[in-house]
Amino acid sequence: MSDIIAVLVEYIRSETGFTGPLSADDDLLSAGVLDSFNIVSLAMFAQERFGVELEGEDLVRDNLAKLSALAALIELRRAEQA
Amino acid sequence: MPASIPRYLLKTAQRLPEKVAIVSRERSVTFGDLLQEALATAQCLRELGLARGDRVGICMEKTVDQAVAILGVLFANGVVVPILPRLKGPNIRHIIDNSGMSAMITDTDRLSEVTEFAGVTRLITGHGPVTNEWPNLPYMRRFVQPLNSFDRIGNDNAAIIYSSGSTGRPKGILIAHRNLAEGADIVAEYLGTVEDDRIGCMLSFNFDYGMNQLWQTIRFGCTLILHELALPNDLFAMMARERVTALPVMPVFLTKMFDRRLKVDTSRFDFSSVRYVCSTGGRLSADMIADMRSAFPAAQIYSMFGLTEAFRGTYLPPDKLDAFPTSVGRAVPDCEVLVLDDKGDECAPNVVGELVQRGATLTKNYSTDPENTAKTFRQHSRFPGETLVFSGDKVYKDDNGFIYFVARADDMIKTKGFRVSPTEVETEVLRHPEVVEAVAFAVPNISVGEDVACAYTSSDGKPLAETVLKQFLKSQLPNHMVPAILLHFDSFPILGNAGKHDRKTIKQQSYDRLGIAPGVQGG
Numbered sequence: 255m256s257d258i259i260a261v262l263v264e265y266i267r268s269e270t271g272f273t274g275p276l277s278a279d280d281d282l283l284s285a286g287v288l289d290s291f292n293i294v295s296l297a298m299f300a301q302e303r304f305g306v307e308l309e310g311e312d313l314v315r316d317n318l319a320k321l322s323a324l325a326a327l328i329e330l331r332r333a334e335q336a
Numbered sequence: 337m338p339a340s341i342p343r344y345l346l347k348t349a350q351r352l353p354e355k356v357a358i359v360s361r362e363r364s365v366t367f368g369d370l371l372q373e374a375l376a377t378a379q380c381l382r383e384l385g386l387a388r389g390d391r392v393g394i395c396m397e398k399t400v401d402q403a404v405a406i407l408g409v410l411f412a413n414g415v416v417v418p419i420l421p422r423l424k425g426p427n428i429r430h431i432i433d434n435s436g437m438s439a440m441i442t443d444t445d446r447l448s449e450v451t452e453f454a455g456v457t458r459l460i461t462g463h464g465p466v467t468n469e470w471p472n473l474p475y476m477r478r479f480v481q482p483l484n485s486f487d488r489i490g491n492d493n494a495a496i497i498y499s500s501g502s503t504g505r506p507k508g509i510l511i512a513h514r515n516l517a518e519g520a521d522i523v524a525e526y527l528g529t530v531e532d533d534r535i536g537c538m539l540s541f542n543f544d545y546g547m548n549q550l551w552q553t554i555r556f557g558c559t560l561i562l563h564e565l566a567l568p569n570d571l572f573a574m575m576a577r578e579r580v581t582a583l584p585v586m587p588v589f590l591t592k593m594f595d596r597r598l599k600v601d602t603s604r605f606d607f608s609s610v611r612y613v614c615s616t617g618g619r620l621s622a623d624m625i626a627d628m629r630s631a632f633p634a635a636q637i638y639s640m641f642g643l644t645e646a647f648r649g650t651y652l653p654p655d656k657l658d659a660f661p662t663s664v665g666r667a668v669p670d671c672e673v674l675v676l677d678d679k680g681d682e683c684a685p686n687v688v689g690e691l692v693q694r695g696a697t698l699t700k701n702y703s704t705d706p707e708n709t710a711k712t713f714r715q716h717s718r719f720p721g722e723t724l725v726f727s728g729d730k731v732y733k734d735d736n737g738f739i740y741f742v743a744r745a746d747d748m749i750k751t752k753g754f755r756v757s758p759t760e761v762e763t764e765v766l767r768h769p770e771v772v773e774a775v776a777f778a779v780p781n782i783s784v785g786e787d788v789a790c791a792y793t794s795s796d797g798k799p800l801a802e803t804v805l806k807q808f809l810k811s812q813l814p815n816h817m818v819p820a821i822l823l824h825f826d827s828f829p830i831l832g833n834a835g836k837h838d839r840k841t842i843k844q845q846s847y848d849r850l851g852i853a854p855g856v857q858g859g
Contacts (some may be wrong), residue, residue, distance in 0.1 A: 271810030277765065283566055286422050289815050290566040290592055291752070298597060310599035313567045 258304065258325040265299050266292075280298040280306040283315065293318055300324060341494070342486040342487035345371050352531075354377040354558045358400050358550075359578065360562040365400050367557065375482035377408025378515050379474055383480065384460065386438060391496065393432065393457065395450060398562050400611075401463035401474065402541055403550055404443045408473070408512070410423060412486055414438075414595045416495040417508070419540035421446060422541075422814055427680030428761075430505045431498050432457050433661070434704055440813045441473065444459070447848045468689055472619035490514030496703050500748060500757040509644050510703040513545075516694040518670070519544070519647050520551035526583070526651055533558040534609070536580040538565040538589055544647050545616060545690050549584055560581075567619040568593045568600045576605040583610060583635070585622060586617040586753040594627040602631040604842065614638035616648070618785040622690040625657065639665065641741070644714060646725045649673055650739055651840035663738040664731075674724075675733050680716060683733045690744050691727040692716070698725050702735060706710045747839075749778040750785040761790055761819060764812045768805060770795050773828055777843045777848065789821035789850075791842050799824035823849060 257280050266272065271286050275294055282288040288296065297318055306328055317327050337342060353368030365373070369558070392414045396402040407842055409416045417435045419428055421443075427653040428450070431437070434741070437457045442450050444464025450674050466472040488494075494513040498506040523529070537560050539546030546709045553560040561578045565571050571593065573584070585593075594600070602678065610632040620639050628637055636654035641664035643649065650673055652665030665674040674682060675689040683689035701709040713723050728745025758776035765774040773793045778786035802822055809818045824847050829838040847853070 268807070271807045273811070282566070284646060291565055292566075292599065292679070294592075294595060310601055311599050314567050314573075324787075324830065 255325045255329055258328055259321050261303060262300065262321050262324065265334060266296065269295060277321055281319045300328055302331055304328050306311045339490045340488065340513040341516050341554060344517060345374065345407065346486070348557045350555055351817055354679050355557060356559050357553060358403055358560045358562065360400050365398055368796045370404065371479060373404045374407035374411050375422045375484065376477040376480050377404055377473055378411035378483040379480040380476040381412040381414065382483065383473055385415055386412055389415060389493065391415045391417050391435045393419050393437045395421055395440055395446065396462055397421060397443055398541055398564065399463050403735070405462040405473065406541060410494060411487045415493045416582065418497060420542045421637055424812065425452060427451045435496050435508055436445060438765040440500060457552060477743065488565060490517065492612055497644055500755045507705050507708060508703040510700040512660060512700055515647065515697060515699055519548050520555040522669050522696060523548055523648060524552050527614060529558065530558045531558050533581045534579055535560050535582045536563060536575055537561060538563050538571065539584055544644055545584065552693055565589055565592060568595065568598055572600065574604050575607065576608065578608040581609050581611045582676050585612045585613060585615045586621055587615060588752045590624040607632050608634050610635045612636045612638060614640055616640040616642060618750060620780065643664070643727055645699055646693045649693050663740050665739065666737060673685065673739060675731055683732065685733055686731045688730050691729045691731045692724050694719060694722060694724045698723065698780060698839055701712065747777065749788050752784045752786050753797055756788055756817050761788060761817055764809060765790050765792055767812065768808050770800055773841055774830065775837055775842045776819065777839070780852065787820040788817060789823065789846060790819040791823045791825050791846050793825050793827055797826055821850070
């Protein structure tokens with residue numbers, strides 16, 4: 255799971271130019287690291303990069319705004335879809 | 337009733353003290369409590385030394401506490417100056433200096449962003465935990481005797497809203513109490529706002545459109561449900577749960593709400609409560625209209641238009657949307673919209689002229705800019721003694737009196753619901769050590785209004801790595817100002833012998849390279 259988080263962190267840094275500390279449990283929307291545009295890009299990137307398909311119900315703030323939650327979801331869906 | 341928001345709140349809190357006024361993720365507040373918190377905030381501000389007419393910045397996330405701070409400043413006889421959170425240093429500094437700001441109310445967890453201004457203006461926290469350094473309004477409110485008077489009149493200053501202009505820094509538009517109050521009544525008249533309305537508020541209180549939702553709520557005793565749009569499924573779940581009846585949007589929100597990539601199935605939700613969706617800030621595409629109709633079958637769709645100098649100008653009655661889909665409609669109640677030629681005479685139908693507005697929504701002036709005030713806020717011989725707003729925008733009326741937008745007066749880029757000044761974008765692009773010249777302009781993209789594009793030349797004549805340049809700009813600019821499109825030019829065409837960049841040709845050549853047709857503009 256830490257591998258997934260590392261990949262997501264790298265993506266967010268290149269996408270947003272954010273250089274400050276990023277913790278897996280931060281709400282990145284509240285913190286202003288992500289906005290409503292690049293949180294969608296993050297979801298699209300994660301699906302492609304990790305070869306999983308997320309459904310409409312998965313694509314909600316609770317699953318995407320924290321990297322720990324997103325990584326857990328990716329692992330879950332990857333196991334199901336493998 | 338004399339027109340001001342504090343008076344409206346006093347009345348509504350008396351009439352409906354127990355009714356829920358604002359709902360948010362963190363907490364809800366009744367009209368009775370909203371009034372008490374606003375009056376207590378006003379007393380806190382008095383005790384902190386705020387004087388009549390002082391300008392108070394409000395740089396906060398959209399919360400109940402932000403609404404309380406805004407109302408507290410109004411009750412304290414102060415002038416609200418909204419500051420968009422996450423603006424970068426120089427932009428905030430300009431607003432502080434230009435408005436002559438006495439104090440800034442912010443969120444505790446935003447202090448790290450704004451402490452650099454602590455020497456320039458006083459800081460007060462309006463939301464979040466107490467700190468050792470700055471006074472905290474939620475804490476102070478517990479110990480004060482709430483103010484119990486409001487002694488301003490409708491003509492007094494209530495707010496200054498900063499709006500980007502195509503040249504120079506954003507201009508502060510000075511708004512009277514009367515404007516805010518009458519704005520609530522005017523909009524409510526054509527939308528049919530009633531006490532039972534439950535308004536889903538994705539909009540920000542930093543702009544007149546979002547503020548107006550709060551004013552209508554206060555005026556008519558509606559309930560306002562605050563929501564930050566990120567993922568559409570969260571919005572739709574909230575709307576169904578809260579039985580939202582009214583949904584004010586901008587086109588860019590519709591793009592996000594109906595983003596196919598997010599696989600939203602709106603048929604899962606019961607939206608029978610939604611009686612209208614209204615939109616302003618750009619054109620509605622046919623797809624957007626179709627998506628709204630399919631998601632909200634019971635809703636009327638209102639397409640509206642306005643400039644901040646006059647808050648709202650026109651709206652298209654929903655039953656005319658199919659017949660006149662590209663029109664911005666007719667004047668809102670208590671306002672008149674004229675189409676004037678160069679001599680100031682009214683244009684015949686289908687002849688393009690300048691949009692000029694008169695009526696109750698007109699703001700006072702650009703607060704520190706007499707030169708531009710004289711250009712925009714002017715008299716007309718047909719209406720002696722009255723000030724009209726000359727927008728500079730080019731429009732025409734058809735044979736039925738419906739108004740159509742032709743071209744904006746300025747080079748402003750309207751993107752994602754923001755007005756972006758090309759000059760401000762160019763200034764930051766030019767800060768990159770390898771950029772020599774820069775020209776920013778709009779590229780049409782109906783999903784966000786327009787994209788910010790910037791053409792540039794470089795010191796070694798080679799294109800910069802796009803990721804490097806974008807990375808640099810992202811550290812300097814708020815996201816909505818970072819160009820989506822960067823185009824390298826070997827050199828820029830020059831206009832005559834004046835040495836000025838031929839912006840028109842640069843834009844045209846860029847459009848050619850991008851393969852887009854020119855002349856497409858939104859309202």
